[in-house]
Amino acid sequence: MRGREGKGIFLLGGEQRKIRMEKRTRRAYVAVMDTPTRHIAADPVTAASGTTTAPGTALRPDDPRLALVRAACDTLRQRAEPVPLAELAEAAGLSPSHFQRVFTRLVGVSPRAYQQACREQRLRGALERGVPVAEAIYEAGFGSPSRVYEDAHGMLGMTPARYRKGAPGRQLAVAAAQTSLGWLVMAATEDGVCAIDIGDDREALLADLQRRFPGAELHTPSDAVRQWLGTVVAFVEHGGAHPALPLDVRGTAFQHAVWSALRELPPGTTLGYAQLAARIGRPSAVRAVAAACARNPVAVVVPCHRVLGRDGALTGYRWGVDRKAELLRREAARMPIG
Template sequence: MKDLHEDSMWRAVAERDSSYDGLFFYGVSTTGVYCRPGCPARTPRRENVVFAFSREWLERAGFRPCRRCRPEMASPNSADAEMVVHLCRLIEQAERTLSLKELSQEVGVSESTVSRLFQVALGVTPRQYTDALRLRRFRAALHGAADVAAAAFDSGYGSARAVYDGARGRLGMTPKTYGRRGNGVDIDYNIAATPLGHLLVACTSSGVCAVKLGDDPKELERELECEFAAAKLHKGTAKVDGWMTPLLDYLAGRLPWPELPYDVRATAFQHRVWDFLRKIPPG
């Protein structure tokens, strides 16, 4: 995936690097125009440039599309994005795990092409996307299932062992306690703005228990309160900083393609975040 830290985006603009087209846009405050990174127009002064990950944001801010690079037109990545979205929807609707061969046959390209497109567009493999969906379903099933085993099988895990190997480290507590909505557990959380939206990170003494992404921070808090209705929630404590700070830096440079549907980006985002957080020692 492309590096989307601000200094890298400015370098792409200065070098007219069209490989970044569709990944971000930039507006020029002195002209009121927004462009693709590869626009052939004269390079603006750095202090007059505003970066954004969607055309809509720039247009709401009063910028109009450039007549030379036509940023309002379909991105060069559009066809690949449509293929990735089609396969993601297929994975979501399937009652079993689809093989890479089955996915490649569905769209008529090689297995290596499918893997490459997923990695470039989302930063995950098709299998990792499947795992992220399964974990999301497991979390939801725990609140209504008779026991952990029932929730595991309903979510597509083949055994209780697979649940504890694949999910326990991403709950911040035992599956049984999670099913009881964190009864008696102290949970610290905080919210920060990212290029993808507002990010909420919550943790217990055992590790991170929730990572949420959304446009409305108050809605994120409501979701957390519902998910852990029996827990004791504490906002803005320093305990979360050890997880939040490195995560924000990680996300700044590794964003999915903005033209992909929000739910697809969020699912891939969840897997990559949890995978990254596993590498950070608690505290």
């Protein structure tokens, strides 16, 4: 794919061009999981022996807990029906509560959320292969089509039938810039930003965009989109007011409520999932709030990095836990004193 560089911002060249990129394997940013909802790693705990996971999560390669959690992940990926926590814990030789803590600590999400993410990934893969919608739903492990249709915009960003066709005719402007946190790729419609991703490999990020919108038509970014990208880059590098950009993101009413609440958090502040649930008037929906944060398609602008786990622990972040830590560090350092 040809492009041109200008003022540090990569702009896709040509007009009304469909994406024609070679699909490459994403080079994983070193973290326990890339994301619990879009890219379930083949071995999500391998990186737990690295050095860039959340504080307290790095483990020695010979730590027996790695093998236990890896085996549980294999079970959750392979089984279509829900796997009880008690069954996983018994296989690991741990109590259910202890196993839940160990698994969540290493993988970044609970076993239940991990299996749900596996189902969603299977559904996307089946639809991308052209499998009929009803067959794809059952192949993915969903017991009822109604569950998928109720949350289709949260899982897919559109209806299953439209996703299967590759969102034909959707007009997207795409631009990217290299930052100190890696490449930042933005996709936008004329109504607003619909995706922002951060990663080490620009081509991998663009290929992922192709996978999500295979039938979309790409256009050279307008001056407005270039300005939006520049605003986000400036905030990442230098701070200032939070980017108040227009959004054009697909999701359920609940997810939009969570994302809107996140955008009201000023830089330098953090809160827990329970606090966020209370903010939107759904104090008992802590798990659903965590899932909405995980499905956030717009990095930085919808600041899900400001949500922490219990006791202030860093939890899974689809763009890398160390990036989350660095964003929080920068925002805290830029807070006014007094």
